[in-house]
Amino acid sequence: MAAPASALLFSIISLAAVLFFIGGANADFNRDAEITWGDGRAKIVDGGRGLSLSLDRFSGAGFQSRKHYLFGRFDTQLKLVPGDSAGTVTTFFLTSEGEGHDEIDFEFLGNSSGEPYTVHTNVYAAGKGNKEQQFRLWFDPSAAFHTYSIVWNPQRIIFLVDNIPIRVHTHHEALGVPFPTRQPMRVQCSLWNADDWATQGGRVKTDWSKAPFVAHYRNFKIDGSEATNTNKNSNSLNAGAWRTQGLDANGRNRLRWVQQKYMIYNYCTDHPRFPQGIPTECKQSRF
Ligand SMILES: *[C@@H]1O[C@H](CO)[C@@H](O)[C@H](O)[C@H]1NC(C)=O
Numbered sequence: 001m002a003a004p005a006s007a008l009l010f011s012i013i014s015l016a017a018v019l020f021f022i023g024g025a026n027a028d029f030n031r032d033a034e035i036t037w038g039d040g041r042a043k044i045v046d047g048g049r050g051l052s053l054s055l056d057r058f059s060g061a062g063f064q065s066r067k068h069y070l071f072g073r074f075d076t077q078l079k080l081v082p083g084d085s086a087g088t089v090t091t092f093f094l095t096s097e098g099e100g101h102d103e104i105d106f107e108f109l110g111n112s113s114g115e116p117y118t119v120h121t122n123v124y125a126a127g128k129g130n131k132e133q134q135f136r137l138w139f140d141p142s143a144a145f146h147t148y149s150i151v152w153n154p155q156r157i158i159f160l161v162d163n164i165p166i167r168v169h170t171h172h173e174a175l176g177v178p179f180p181t182r183q184p185m186r187v188q189c190s191l192w193n194a195d196d197w198a199t200q201g202g203r204v205k206t207d208w209s210k211a212p213f214v215a216h217y218r219n220f221k222i223d224g225s226e227a228t229n230t231n232k233n234s235n236s237l238n239a240g241a242w243r244t245q246g247l248d249a250n251g252r253n254r255l256r257w258v259q260q261k262y263m264i265y266n267y268c269t270d271h272p273r274f275p276q277g278i279p280t281e282c283k284q285s286r287f
Pocket of ligand 1: 111200
């Protein structure tokens, strides 16, 4: 009896070690990220597993992935500024460089104590955005770490929160709607002051007596096709599930749940904003 039990224990321990190794290998800010601004306000902690950004009246801070990618899955865990975060914006987005840029955005707009954060999403292709959708969360994003992910493949972009799809932006190639397919992007994250517009339309200002404001990132993971300067082709050694990821029936149910209960703004239903008619992609199915 003792032998099988210890064998089982041994396999559990080795499995745990393997999982730990995979997790550890995938998340290292020292290896995968570089601090871009903030003069000491961005700090890598925990031997590379975590990174904190702080904002005071003089500056915010930011970091980016060292590499550029053409498609991939990008994850980070985030614990947002707690308490009075009005006027602050914490970001996690992908962007290309130069004119006619592509961009895929997750932005977290702070609020007064006790009032909910707004999760702002947008997609730019060839320099054009205007595809905002905004959400509430079903938890307090400043109380604990939660996982935010962007899946970007040639067919679609999926925004996920704790692995629940909150938005799918489909590539409607036949309709000629621009979609990011050609420009490599890198991950950018930042914490900055935007009290001219972020909170309740700019009416609530940052309370600097509460500074410094701090947001924590951890488990930064990229599984993507790396684009090098000499060769913009995708790296075919990589065969992540994100390459063809879409939504199954369960994913569609969860997306519907989020969109019905937590979506607070959708450009597709903002008729006064588009007097010539809503954008073409809005007339298609959401998936
Ligand atoms: C802040 O809270 C107010 C009141 O609940 C809400 O109307 C607003 O959308 C929230 N978010 C932002 C970013 O202003």
